[in-house]
Amino acid sequence: MKHRDKEMGRSTLGIGALSERSGVNIETIRYYERIGIMPEPPRTAGGQRVYDAGHLGRLVFIRRSRELGFSLDEIRTLLHLADGGDYSCGQVHEMTLAHIADIRRKIADLRRMERVLREMAANCAGGEMPECPILEALSA
């Protein structure tokens, strides 16, 4: 039996199990606690962290939000809204729309980069000649 709870009652998790189930690195979990977006969990007599399903949910929330490109600061706000219970769904909706606009800007930037690079690469045969049109283009 590897679990500390003997499969009875609500399951509790060590940090390793939490990491595995949430998909978040152990070091990162402790980091999240340090910066205050994960709560300080109870500890065993010996000082080891003990988590429950609530912690797991919160951590998954954070991971999925990160995957969608929210900053930890934005996530902190989202969590705060959720924690308070008194959030208006409208605020969350608004943040999401703002974030979508952000992402669109980034995509536009990257597309511009790609176009310029494609043009440069197209002018460059890639042979052995000493003057490279790509380098020329960049220093001009």
Add this chain to the structure above:
Amino acid sequence: MKHRDKEMGRSTLGIGALSERSGVNIETIRYYERIGIMPEPPRTAGGQRVYDAGHLGRLVFIRRSRELGFSLDEIRTLLHLADGGDYSCGQVHEMTLAHIADIRRKIADLRRMERVLREMAANCAGGEMPECPILEALSA
């Protein structure tokens, strides 16, 4: 007369003028020197850096490469190829293509994010209801 060269002979630049003409922050120029992608320039008797047109060209090269999303490490390689003079244009071409592939991956990632966020936002009226479908979706 603000310039130190009296408009005769090749013009030399202080770090401030170099910054202005290259579009690169003064602090950043010194940083580039520290990490070795800009050479240590000659100094005045008093210890101030003195630049010339060559430095300006190199710095513009770096800035434009950064704008196109190359990392300083990639730029270091590009500069090394250019410095050696013995680069094959093919290597530059290859790096550029790899970088384009990188950018495409990033664009694809961002598009996925945007799609997911749009779907979540669409399910969210944004009203005052206590349960927010966006938050639900993220913790599930």
Add this chain to the structure above:
DNA sequence: CTTGAAGCTGTAGCCGCTACAGCTCCCACC
């Protein structure tokens, strides 16, 4: 009871800057 994995704290490093503090230097003007 032993042993080895898991967990603990605290610190330093990554990238690409940016921002200071607390100096020194340069040079235009009087």
Add this chain to the structure above:
DNA sequence: GGTGGGAGCTGTAGCGGCTACAGCTTCAAG
């Protein structure tokens, strides 16, 4: 020739979001 003040100097610390250690302690299976 003096002086005032802007420009430049070095060195260090901070940002975000982790990651990687070193050097311990604790836990649980056998």
